[in-house]
Amino acid sequence: xxxxxxxxxxxxxxxxxxxxxxxxxxxxxALHLIQAEKxxxxxxxxxxxxxxxxxxxxFVAGVVSFYTMFQQTPIGRHHIQVCCxxxxxxxxxxxxxxxLERKLGIRRGGTTPDxxxxxxxxxxxxxxxxxxxxxINEEEYGQLxxxxxxxxxxxxx
Amino acid sequence: xxxxxxxxxxxxxxxxxLLIDDRPVVVRKGTTVLRAAEAAGLLIPHYCYxxxxxIAGNCRMCLIEIDKVPKxxxxxxxxxxxGMVVRTATPRVxxxxxxxxxxxxxxxxxxxxxxxxxxxxxxxxxxxxxxxxTSRFTDEKVHWPKRYDIGRSVVFDAERCIKCTxxxxxxxxxxxxxxxxxxxxxxxAIIGTFPGKPLDxxxxxxxxxxxxxxxxxxxxxxxxxRVWFLRDVPSACAGCARGCNVNLGTYRNRVHRMTPRANxxxxxxxxxxxxxxxxxxxxxxxxxxxxxxxxATDASEPIPWDEAVERAAALLREAVAxxxxxxxxxxxxxxxxxxxxxxxxxxxxxxxxxxAVAPHEEGQDDHLLLRRDKTPNARGAALVGLGAPNAGRxxxxxxxxxxxxVRGLLVVGEDPIGDGLIxxxxxxxxxxxxxxxxxxxxxxxxxxxxxxxxGYGEWEGTLVNFEGRAQRCRAALKPQxxxxxxxxxxxxxxxxxxxxxxxxxxxxxxxEAAAGIPALAGMSYRSLGTGGAKLKGA
Amino acid sequence: xxxxxxxxxxxxxxxxxxxxxxxxxxxxxWITLRHIFRPKVTMQYPEEKWTLPDNYRGLPVLVKDxxxxxxxxxxxxxxxVCPPKAITIQAREIxxxxxxxxxxxxxxxxxxxxxxYCEEVCPEQAIFLSKTYNLVGVSREQMIFDKEKLLEMGxxxxxxxxxxxxxxxxxxAARAAAPASEAGR
Numbered sequence: 113x114x115x116x117x118x119x120x121x122x123x124x125x126x127x128x129x130x131x132x133x134x135x136x137x138x139x140x141x142a143l144h145l146i147q148a149e150k151x152x153x154x155x156x157x158x159x160x161x162x163x164x165x166x167x168x169x170x171f172v173a174g175v176v177s178f179y180t181m182f183q184q185t186p187i188g189r190h191h192i193q194v195c196c197x198x199x200x201x202x203x204x205x206x207x208x209x210x211x212l213e214r215k216l217g218i219r220r221g222g223t224t225p226d227x228x229x230x231x232x233x234x235x236x237x238x239x240x241x242x243x244x245x246x247x248i249n250e251e252e253y254g255q256l257x258x259x260x261x262x263x264x265x266x267x268x269x
Numbered sequence: 270x271x272x273x274x275x276x277x278x279x280x281x282x283x284x285x286x287l288l289i290d291d292r293p294v295v296v297r298k299g300t301t302v303l304r305a306a307e308a309a310g311l312l313i314p315h316y317c318y319x320x321x322x323x324i325a326g327n328c329r330m331c332l333i334e335i336d337k338v339p340k341x342x343x344x345x346x347x348x349x350x351x352g353m354v355v356r357t358a359t360p361r362v363x364x365x366x367x368x369x370x371x372x373x374x375x376x377x378x379x380x381x382x383x384x385x386x387x388x389x390x391x392x393x394x395x396x397x398x399x400x401x402x403t404s405r406f407t408d409e410k411v412h413w414p415k416r417y418d419i420g421r422s423v424v425f426d427a428e429r430c431i432k433c434t435x436x437x438x439x440x441x442x443x444x445x446x447x448x449x450x451x452x453x454x455x456x457x458a459i460i461g462t463f464p465g466k467p468l469d470x471x472x473x474x475x476x477x478x479x480x481x482x483x484x485x486x487x488x489x490x491x492x493x494x495r496v497w498f499l500r501d502v503p504s505a506c507a508g509c510a511r512g513c514n515v516n517l518g519t520y521r522n523r524v525h526r527m528t529p530r531a532n533x534x535x536x537x538x539x540x541x542x543x544x545x546x547x548x549x550x551x552x553x554x555x556x557x558x559x560x561x562x563x564x565a566t567d568a569s570e571p572i573p574w575d576e577a578v579e580r581a582a583a584l585l586r587e588a589v590a591x592x593x594x595x596x597x598x599x600x601x602x603x604x605x606x607x608x609x610x611x612x613x614x615x616x617x618x619x620x621x622x623x624x625a626v627a628p629h630e631e632g633q634d635d636h637l638l639l640r641r642d643k644t645p646n647a648r649g650a651a652l653v654g655l656g657a658p659n660a661g662r663x664x665x666x667x668x669x670x671x672x673x674x675v676r677g678l679l680v681v682g683e684d685p686i687g688d689g690l691i692x693x694x695x696x697x698x699x700x701x702x703x704x705x706x707x708x709x710x711x712x713x714x715x716x717x718x719x720x721x722x723x724g725y726g727e728w729e730g731t732l733v734n735f736e737g738r739a740q741r742c743r744a745a746l747k748p749q750x751x752x753x754x755x756x757x758x759x760x761x762x763x764x765x766x767x768x769x770x771x772x773x774x775x776x777x778x779x780x781e782a783a784a785g786i787p788a789l790a791g792m793s794y795r796s797l798g799t800g801g802a803k804l805k806g807a
Numbered sequence: 808x809x810x811x812x813x814x815x816x817x818x819x820x821x822x823x824x825x826x827x828x829x830x831x832x833x834x835x836x837w838i839t840l841r842h843i844f845r846p847k848v849t850m851q852y853p854e855e856k857w858t859l860p861d862n863y864r865g866l867p868v869l870v871k872d873x874x875x876x877x878x879x880x881x882x883x884x885x886x887x888v889c890p891p892k893a894i895t896i897q898a899r900e901i902x903x904x905x906x907x908x909x910x911x912x913x914x915x916x917x918x919x920x921x922x923x924y925c926e927e928v929c930p931e932q933a934i935f936l937s938k939t940y941n942l943v944g945v946s947r948e949q950m951i952f953d954k955e956k957l958l959e960m961g962x963x964x965x966x967x968x969x970x971x972x973x974x975x976x977x978x979x980a981a982r983a984a985a986p987a988s989e990a991g992r
Contacts, residue, residue, distance in 0.1 A: 155463075155464055155465075158463070159463070167447075168441075168447035168448070168450065168463070169463040169466060170447065170448055170449055170450035170461070170462055170463040170466065171447070171450045172463075173450060173452065173461075173463050173464075174450035174451050174452050174461075177452040177453050177454075178452075178453065178454045381882075381930070382880050382882035382884070382907075382930045382931060383880050383881075383882065383905060383906050383907040387882075412973065415906070415974070416906050491900060492881065492898040492899065492900055492906075492907050493898070495882075495883040495887070497887065498883070498887070
C-alpha cells in the first residue's frame, strides 16, 4: 500500500507519536508536517493520520477545518496573506489588497491560474509596527506600497 | 433579614444534602446539580445533556445560580456539594435562558410546518416555557444545507442544528462508529461526516432520537405522521433476544414508528435500526384475514372460522389416529409466552408428542444490543416445556415429512418452505398440514387449513429475553380482518380433543402459566408493569 | 318531608270582548294591511344572488401562490384543529424547493361546519374560506372534495411574502443541497 505522504514524513510522524502522553496530541504537529510536504492536507492524508493516531477520520477533518491555516485544497506556491486588522487597515491594507487583486487578476481567496500565487485576507500577524504588511509563506514583508509590492513579487520564482 | 431557609436533611457518608429552590435534596456524592434537581422534581432545561452520553456543557441552557458563586453555573456539569444552595428561577437565570434561546433561534429557519420534530422539539418547548417569545433579529438568516443525506436512513438539516453534539457523542461513545464530527468553528460550525464515510451504523437511528431539534430526522418516518397524533404504546421489540423496550407510535390503526423506551437494565436509551424498522413487516408483508382451506387440488379459499377449526381438527384427528409418532409440530419462538403456554397444553390434548421449536440466528452478538439469536422468546419456549430452539429436531421432523413417515404437521408461526428447509411440493403432499401464521407465507399457501393470527403490534403478550427478563408487549392496533391471537386459535383447535380451559384474555393465560411455572411464580401483568421483571433464579 | 307548594296567581277570567277574539283578529288584519303597501323584500334566488361580505365563511378551499405552487405544505395543523374532523391529509416528500407537500388533501364538506379554524391556524396561508355556499351532490362520496377540486376552487391568491423564496430559487436550492463537509468553505 502506498502512503499518501513520503516515507520521511511518515517516519517523522512516528517520532512525534512517542513524544506526547496522549497520542491525540500529536495530531496538530503531524498535520503541520503533512502540510509542509504537500502544501495542503488531502483527504487521503487525513484518513491515514486518523488511522495512525487512533481517532476517526471525521474528527481529523473537523480539526483541519477548524484551523484556517490548514489548507484543504491545493494552493499556490506563494501564499500571500494580507493582514486586514485595524492597524494595517488604517495604514492602507485595503489599497494593498486592491492593488494585489488587480495585479494578480484574482479575488481574495483565489489562486492564479499558473498556480504561483494564492491571495488571502487574514487577521493580525503581530507586525503592526511595519503596517501595512503581508506574509508570504513564512516570510513577513512590511511598509508596503505599490513599488515595494512589485519588487517583492518580482523577486519570487 | 434574609428569608429563613429550610434546614438541610441529614446526609450519609457518600451523600450530600443541598437546597434547590428551597427544596431539600439528598443525593450521592458526585451527582450533578441537574440530576439532583431532577430528584427534587425540578426540570432544569437543557439541550446537550443526555443521561446516556458524556457531559459536553456546550448549550448553556442549564445555567443556574448558586449562592456565594459570583457567576451562573451550568447545572449539567456542576457537582452538588454539601450545603449548596441552588436557585433555578431567579431573574438572572431567567434572563440568561432568554438570551440563550434568542441566540439559538437567531438563525433558526422556523420551518416547523415541514419539520418532523415539531411537537417534540426542545426549541419549541423551551421557547414557549423560557423564551422571550419575540425576535429582535431583522437581518437575513445564515443559510446552510437542508435535506442533506448524511447516512443510509438519516437526513440532516444543518439550518435546524444547534450544535449540541449529542449525535457526535453517541457515535463516539455508544455505537463506537465515530462517523460524525464538528466541522469549521464559531458561527460556521456544522455537523458533518468524512467524505465517503456516511453515517451508517446499526444504531444510526438513535442519533435522531437524541437530536433535541429537527436537525436529524429518520427517513422511513419522514412526513408519515405528525408526532402529536401518535399514541405511544409501551411494548418490547420482538426483533431479537434482547427485547429492547420500545414505544409503538400509532395513529389511525397503524404503527408509524418505533422508538426506544428507556430501560437501564435492558437497552438503556437505545435500540438498533433493524428493530426500529421491524414494525414495517406488518404492512409490507401480505396478510390473510380469513381462514383458508385447500380442498383437494384447488387454490386456498377463505372459509368461516368455525368450519376451519372443525376441518383442521378433523385433519389432525385422522393423522393422530394413524399413529402418534406420525404427527409433529413446529413452533416458533417468536410467539409470546401466552401463545407458547397454550400451544404446549393444546399439543398435549391433541396428542402430538413430537415438537420442535425453530431457531433463527443471524450475525453475531455485538458490543451493544444486537443478539445473534433472532427469536425474542427462546427462553419462554423452554420455560413452558416446549424445549429450547433446536435446528436438529426441526430438520428430523422435516426429513420424516419428506420420507412420508410424518403424515400430519402443525406449524405455528413458522415458515419452513420460505426458510428453505423443505421443498413446497413435499409439504403440499402431506395429508394433514395445518398452519397458523400472521402473514400469507409459502407454508400457509401449502397448508390444508391455514388459520390467520394477529401480527406483532396486534397481540398482547409476554416475551422472555435472553437474560431471563419477562417483558410485556402491548397491543397497539386492532387485529386486521378476522385474525385472532395464537393462544385463542390453539385453544379452539384443541377443544374437540377435550381441552377444557377457557381464557378471557392474554392476562388470564399468563396467570395460569405463572401458577404452573416456578420461575414465573407471583408474576402478573400488573407486576410486570412497563419495565418487566426478572425470572426467579435468572 | 312533604314539599310545600307556593300559591300560583292565575290571570283573571277573560272579559266578554276577549272571548269573541274580535280584537285579536282586527289587530292581525291591521298588520297584514300595513304590509301590503310596503316595498317587497323577498330575494328571487337563484336569479337574484346575495352580495356576500368579505368575511363571509363559505366552503374551505386551497390556494396556489403567484408562481402556481400549491401553498399547502401538509403541516396537519388544520387536520388537528378541525372540530368536526372533516379534513384528512396525507403528506409526501417533494424533491424541489419546499420539502413537503400534500399527497392527498380531502375535506368532507358534509362534516365541515365552516368555522374557519383551518384558515386561522394555517401557517402557510394556504387554506381560505371561500364565498361558495351552494353545496350540491348526489352521493356522500361526491361531498368529499379532494386536493385537485379544492385547488381549482381556490385558484391563485396573491401573497407579497414569499416565505420559502430562497428554497424555490435555483441558487438557494443548490446551496441547500451541498454536502455538510463542503458547506461554508
